[in-house]
Amino acid sequence: MKTTLVLTALTAALSMALSACGSQAEPAAPTKEAPAAAPQQAAPSEPVSAAEEAAARAGQSSQAVFPVGYRGEWDYSDDGCAKDESGTRFVISANEIKGYEDTSKLVALETLEGEGDAIRVVLENQSSEGDHTLVQILRLSPVAGISLRVEQDGKTVRANRCDPV
Structure with a gap:
């Protein structure tokens, strides 16, 4: 994909340079030293979010983002949302989960088909106990x-939303 982006950028730069000179030249034919690459078959691709597509078009690396419904303040304790501060509260933003003593950066996200609003996430966690x-x-x-x-390691815990839906 990076090769495709580079080739697209080079082609665009060449077109702009030629139009600046006032000529409408055809792209140069491949030489024997550098044969044209064979067209690649389009492999089935995973759907990407609008943010990932925008990043790819800008030539940046894409980054997984939490769906909007998951973002907000959550608390593992039943009465934790009623407190100003709670050691069991965490906040999910676009690309991280920030808890009382740790932060988990979102690395990858997969929507689980046939399971309603379920996602599988891979997180890089930094805490006082080390990086995991x-x-x-x-x-x-x-x-x-x-x-x-x-759900993690076969155990499931429930968190309540603290901010209004």
Whole structure:
């Protein structure tokens, strides 16, 4: 994909240079030293988010983002949302989960087909206990996302949404 982006950028630069000179020349034919690359078959691709597509078009690396419904303040404690500060509260932003003593950067995200609003995420976690890679499955409740189930290593815990939906 990087090669395609580079070739596209070079072609665009060549076209702009030629139009600046006032000529409408055809692209140069490939020489024997540098034969044209054979067209590649389009491989089936995974759907990408608008943010990933925009990043790819800008020549930047794409970055996974949490769907909007998952973003917000959550708390593992039943009464944690009622407190100003809670050691069990965490915030999900576009590309990270920030807890009381740790931060997890989103590395990859996969929508789980046939499981409603469920996603599988890979996170790079930094905490006082060290850096770890975490794999979690997150499931929003069907009732306006008022709770979130977090599954990791075969164990599931529930968190309540603290901010209004």
